[in-house]
Amino acid sequence: MVTYCYYLIYDNIYVTLSYDKRPKLMPTAKGKTLPRIINMMQLIPITPRWTTAKILQSSLQDRGFTVTKRTVERDLVEVADLFGLVSSDSPDGYKWSYSRKRSDIFLPSISAEEALSLQLVEQHLQDFFPREVFSQLDAIFKKSKDTLVRSQLLHSWPSKIASLPHVLAFKPLNIDTGIKSLITQGILEQRKMEITYGGSDSVHLISPLGMLIRDTKLVLICYFYDYKEPRHLLFHRVNSAKLLNETFDTDFNTLKYSQTGAVGILVNAETIEVKLAVKGYVKELFKESAINASQKINNERTLPDLTTQNDWVDVSIQLPHTLELENWLMGLSDHIIVKAPEQLKARVIRRMIKSLGHYGISTE
Incomplete structure (x- = not known):
């Protein structure tokens, strides 16, 4: 039990001294x-x-x-x-x-690992958001650069990492920054907008719900007028935008929506069981990765109608039937045979025949 205490003031900090305890700092008053x-x-x-x-x-x-x-x-x-x-x-x-x-002088210290993460964010996402959004982060990006420069281990890491597209390296489209800012503000504040789109001068009333980064394109998900079926618009095709004061309520979740397959332009609303025979690059792709948990590979099954049957394996997977799926199957058709369902198989064959016709090759 303490019987005597002494109080000192040193640089606006109260210090309590007692016989049987070490000195301890007391918080200063809020007026200090x-x-x-x-x-x-x-x-x-x-x-x-x-x-x-x-x-x-x-x-x-x-x-x-x-x-x-x-x-x-x-x-x-x-x-x-x-x-x-x-x-x-x-x-x-x-x-x-x-x-x-x-502007970074008053920011707290960040680790080299945190600085590296911030540099990658700036490098790979700056083309997809309004400049004024990233300008608010200039200070932390500058601090991350300075931190990496001082790190012997990680200072060169950003130059050792690159992100490649799936196919061709298309550059991000030039989107009007003012329009992009209005759209993102409408999404955040859930405010309706009037826009003109494509080659038309018609004014459309939309409720902006969310945005997707798809390859190098920004996709706006919205309701047109009072319809409740989401529509997809490309940011770079919006010619004008006006933000209205009228708001709307929504619990729309862009991530959940993207996982339904609707973003891929649905051909069939039902999930289908896609059965393929694959070889070469596609066979290795399926063995090393998975599209979803339903994916199955049968390494024992052979195709008696193929002379190189040992090169092929069967794959089955549950997927939504989208144009994106068809495009992928056609793009790798030298390594894929579509076996089922019949609707998907027939559509892919028709599109292949049509494409051959563009080269003057008749299949009749």
């Missing part, structure tokens, strides 16, 4: 300078966004700090150079922001 300035710095945005001393004073009071506007102004002037703050005059008073060049 250091905690107040730290909280103030957390409230300042990165340019072009801004705040004022009056706004900061109100926000600090919400956090429990009793402070005058004049004190906030004095604090801002004192720390401006240290933390890379910039200011400009306005009718509402001086506007304050972090400079983009030094």
Whole structure:
């Protein structure tokens, strides 16, 4: 039991000394300078966004700090150079922001592994989101670059990783940044929009639900007018967009929707059992990976009508019947034979015959 205590004040920190315990630090009052300035710095945005001393004073009071506007102004002037703050005059008073060049100075330290992850995010996703979205992350991206430069182990890692498309390396389409921003805002705020699309001047009312990154394309999922069947639009084909004040309620989940197969342009709404005979590259592909849990490979089965029957194996898998599936089967037709179902087999054969006709080859 402590019978005598001494209290000292050192740099605004209360220190309690007792006979039978080690010195311990007591938290400072919320009116103290250091905690107040730290909280103030957390409230300042990165340019072009801004705040004022009056706004900061109100926000600090919400956090429990009793402070005058004049004190906030004095604090801002004192720390401006240290933390890379910039200011400009306005009718509402001086506007304050972090400079983009030094906007990472007040961010907490990140590890080299975290920095690597952020660099890969910036490298592979920046073409698919509005520039203003990524501009809000400039500070953390800059800090990640600086962190990697100082890492002997990981500094060269971003140059050792590349992402290749499935087929040809099409570059991301040039989408109007203003239209893209309005669409993403409509998705986030669940606000209806008026758009023109494709080569038409007709104005359409849509409810934007979500977006997909498909190869190098951005796909907008939306309702047209009051219909409740989702439609797919390509961002780069939207010619104009107007955000309305009218909102809508939805629990639409883009991830779940993409897993239904609807994104692949359904030919048949029912899931089908696709039976294939495969060889070569496709055989190895199925052996090394799986599309879903229903995939089965029969290594023992042979095809008596093929002279190189030992090269082929049977594969069965449950899939939605989509144009994407047909395109994949046709693209690898020298390694695949479609055995079932008959509708899928017939459609693939018809499309192959039609394509041969383009080369002047008759199958009659």
